[in-house]
Amino acid sequence: MKLTVSAFVLLICTVALLSTTEGRPVRPQLRCNCPQMYSAPAIPANKILSLRVISAGPHCKHEEIIAKMKKGETCLDPTKDWVISLKEEINKRNIKSQQ
Structure with missing residues (x-):
């Protein structure tokens, strides 16, 4: 009887803990976001809505710029x-729009 109650309590605790997670991996994936990069021809600035710059780090050895x-x-x-x-x-365009 004690074993059944203990197993039930353990099951309830496990379900409670699992319901608080968001399904994200515990560790972020350590890989580059940009396996291939676009280099030419130049894209006009008015075609770009925003730029995201990701600095080099343990996930990737080079800076990544995503347009x-x-x-x-x-x-x-x-x-x-x-x-x-x-x-x-x-960057200048964003600074002007924030003023």
Whole structure:
């Protein structure tokens, strides 16, 4: 009888703990978000809605720049001159819109 009660209590505790998780992995996945990068031709700044910059770290050895456009997202090559200029231009645009 004690074993049945103990097993039931353990089951209730397990269900309670599982219901508080969100289904996300305990550790974030350590991999690059951009397996391939777009490098040419240059994308005009007015076509880009936003840029997401992910610094290099344990997940990926290089900086990643993800451009969000109306038709989806594209990974940009952070070493290209036009991408560096684009990043600066979008940052200026965002600063002006926040003022």
